[in-house]
Amino acid sequence: MNWSELLASVSPDELLNGDTDILDGRAERSSLNGFSTAAAGSSIGDRCAASSFGSVKKIGLNDLLPENVSGNRGKSLQGWRFELEEPEKGTPRRSRRSAAANASQIRLTRDADRLELKKGDTVLVSSGSGPPDVALIRDIGFGTDTFLDVRVLWFMRRSEASDDVLPEDSRLENDVFLTPIVEKIRLDDIVGPCTVLSASQFAAVSLDSSNSGSTFRCQRFSDRDSYFSDPVDWDDYVSRGTEYVYERVRELAIPPRQESPRKKKRIDTPTQQKTHKTASPQLVVLSDSEEIDLEDLDSAYESPLEDKPKRRERKRKPRTAQKPAKSSSPSKSTPRSARKANNSVPVLPTVIRQKFFEDDNELVIDDDDLQEVVDTDGKVVKTFRKAKEKLLPSAKLQTLPCRDQESSQLYGSLVDAILSQQGRCIYVSGTPGVGKTATIREVIKQLFVNLANDNDKKMFNYLEINGLKLMSPPAAYEALYHKISGENVKAGAALDLLERHFETRDETRLPLVVLLDEMDQMVTKNQTVMYNFFNWPTYENSKLIVVAVANTMDLPERLLTNKISSRLGLTRIQFPGYTYAQLSEIIKHRLEKIERANENKLVISKDAIEFASRKVASVSGDARRSLVFCVRALEIAEMEFLSKPQQERDALHGRFTVGIVHVMKAVNEATSTPLANYLNSLSFAAKMVLVAFLLRRKRTGSAELPLGEIIDEMNNQFGMVLFSELKRQLSHEQLEMLEVLYGHEKSRLRVDGLGSTNRSYFVPTKNGMAVLLNPLVCRYQSLTELRVDLRVRSNMNSTATASLATRGSMFVNSASPPRSQMENVISVVLILMERSI
């Protein structure tokens, strides 16, 4: 078959579409080598180049192939010729797809020994050392980076598997096991033909020295690791063609489905690579041009659905080079990985994600306490799970409800700025949890999609800087410069470089959108960081768009100097707190899909949602908080459901409603202070100190009291109050109250080791706690204990201005709490004491 025949078999439009690459590649090489295309010495190469060169100009191609590929072409095909089998008459070969289908009809012939290879043949492939590997040719096609792709399915030799995993009946020396591992091989590596027979045929063949190395028996499939399928009829498979074999081996060579296939895939990957490593690295070194298609290796386990597009893509550029670019890659990849090791951020190892609940309806029960929860209950648990996932603040959402106005405003100004290639500042403010960052990210995502469509290239770059995620404000320069240039420099140098960068005129520069989250944390004393970030957008050529986010509406006026707030401009977007209607809208939006999907198995009642959103809206309008309440309510409901007896659960038929009660519980849990509990659990002495403190303060009216006075007060109380109940209890234990409280010396209570008792103070602190301040580091554990126990709140937030207490420090506070509140506290404490003593 010569070139003209080949051309004849290919339709003109195919030439125009698919074959342009190879022709072009030829042309390029021809021009480089001055028509010395015979370098490869291949008969195909010669003819191909000679006859196709004329058509190159006619087609007018652009260069798509890298030079080294075309330069090496032909080498691997040396000594081989191929022929394309005629397609069936009458089927016009129009599409590339049909070409692809037909391409697998290629038949290869080795010049040296007239060895003929076609799809479905079994061959011995040199493995570098040891006995050659056995392979089944899956197909031969025109490749993307080699001229001809020979893709094979590997057999595993008996010697590659350890005896303990091998099935009993397959331990013959000539046993091989077909694996679903697909790999491309080089023609050079093919040693010769071999025969793989079924068990029955193999028995009929007599082995001697002439054929023992090339005759094999295949009874089973394997995953190349430790799994072996049940015996199969090899003859049957061969007769049905290679594609069928491939499909079957993929199914059979995977351990039975007690685990999900996806999981299996993950587990397999490492082993797969391991085996691949054992076989091919030597090949790479020795033959220097072994083609390993890792992609194919991976796709071996992938579903046919995923496989098909890939193949189609490959066929888009058929009949290109024969020589892979791989030969250069080992040397290239080493320095890259070395560099990576120094500079890149380490990556944490990944773990296999446990699919405890499969996407389909089967439920994998893996939990001890869920063991008894079967069928319907399991589904409920699963829906709980799903609902929770949706409600968590981290859930991925398609759209953000209730922020339409703000996002359109933002979108408008960003589009305007990007298209006009002008710098701009936008200031966004709002209390925590009202969706500022989420909205901006959403808008940026939309922009990426919408603006990129114009010419298939992105129109702007994007960077996020969070003021609270930086250790110091100037680190923002480093982050910005890293984004611009990809280099890591120190903050000072980065500032200079940035200054220069934004000053210079660069037509090709893309606009850069910078999101400055938590901007107020980037304010330094002289505010240079802020100044610079708002100054650069004013440069003519900077094309820098800054979106600054902070909590307070008037931050520019309050915190920043005039020169900065004037640069900030007037584009300000205010995110008001969510109203309760909006909050419930958000929750409903998140739950929408679930309720439809689970056939109302799990319902969160409207009242409950309303309650949660009203509770939050009245305080802060923080969406995060309302979501957290709902999640917690779900958890409480789940607990309640699981703790119900089995009959009741059955009676529910897997239906469960999360009501207002659950939400109430969740809200209470989150808002109640643990203080009452805490006070209740104090020891008698600690409570006594507290009472003495409050009583004494009530009497004197001063906010801070010396410890000595409190001790005095305590002594007085012990003398005055009867504590009959306590005394009775103690006498029951054969103890006396005063002995217990005063120790054995029976002197009056006195605090030792505090330096002097008159210099320790109880002071209400900023957050409403009383703190014992003493000028010495406490020497004794019991006193340390007292100190900690006495941090008791007395609701004085508004008036007490004393600042916090470090051990051994003293501060003066300026105001005393309102009387009424103190009396409140005292009565509460007294009640508590009465109850517990």
Added chain:
Amino acid sequence: MTVSEPEQNLELLRRRVLANLSNRTSSGLAKVRLHNVEMEQVQIYKMLENTIKFNEGKSCLVIGPRGSGKTTMVNNALLDLQERFPNMFYVIRISGFYQSDDKSAIKEIARQLDWHLLRHSGNWNVSFERFSANETMNSVMSVLDGSQLMEGKDQNGDNDEMQMPIIFVIDELDRYTNDAKQTLLYNLFDVAQSSSNSHAVAVIGLTTVTGVREQLEKRVKSRFSQRVIQLTKPRQLAEFCDNVYCMISVDPDDFDPLMFDLAQKYNAHMKMLLGGPSELRKLVVHNFYTVKDLNILKSQLTPYIAKMDMTTFSGGPIINVNTNNRSFQILQSLSELELKLVICAGRQLLKNSMDQVNFNIAYEEFEKISSSQTNTLNSQLQTMGRVKLDSAHHSRDLMLACWERLIYYGLLVEPIRQINGINSSFYTGGESNKMFHLDVTVEDVARLFRHKDWVTKWCRI
């Protein structure tokens, strides 16, 4: 009640009990039995299990007074998890006492991540810890934070791969609230609440401060999962006794079958002691009504168990941790001159109602009193006959040495003044002008030495 058992069995039992008491609960290497916190432990376990299984990020605060078993409880939960999900998560522990600011905490996180990574992969080349704090922060955040919108990264890529879940345990969380920015807490809570499919982080904060939630900055508070688990001290005496029993009893199943009986007998005996009138019971009750602190009880019980006669289970001596008389004991050991100096200092404080006293004041008083005493003595002698007594003269240097010894003993204490945590006492004067607090009062001295005549005299003002 007597037990006839081989000596080594008894010793083994004793060692087990002492190991329980020895306070090594926070290392997290072995489970420590706790009483009455099962519910809380299950809650923490469930939360972390959800993080590992379903990538659900959560943050949670555990609040409770010292010695209530916060750390131990979390450790127990982590040990359970480690058993069930071996090598499927990392635990990173930081403590507000050891890593006192955000920077060093970030460094410590990076270091521990490195350690985990090295253990996992044996790769020395990569490291989270960098030279500069900024870069360390960046590298740590890059693995923790999955929420940042990056260019060219498919956000919706729903892959099965998931980064190792990380569990942060922050001891003394309140320390990190002192900083105005609260960077560490912000970041940890943020990554926890934005945990996605690929990044799962759980944060457990332990603190003794009841009102720590109010101390969180508003942004931090918004990102916190609002989950608080509170541990309190037992309210009832019976409950407290159960706690103590849990502490000093042993689990019979831990021993080999031969010792099963012995362990049970021991437990029964301990239960009886705690239930009925006994020295042990008295100790527990005393503790319950005053400090209610298991840790103190532990140290008191250690000699009790160590000296216990194991054949009869009769306990050793109970050491009273009496904190009330340290200064008095020192007073009794003082030399006469030192005691005089103490009295003089005390007199001055009392007379002039001062806070602090320095050597010069005390010495002046000392001279005055001693000379007046010699004078009275001399006048008395004079009336009796013509004998004159030279006043015993003590040099200033000698007295200064005494003064310094008092400082060394801790009877005179230097006042510490701090403003915003910085020691603000700067003193440039000479040694004899430095002001001190006196740890005792003149009344104390008079009462303590009421049998010595001269002390009573000196103390009389």
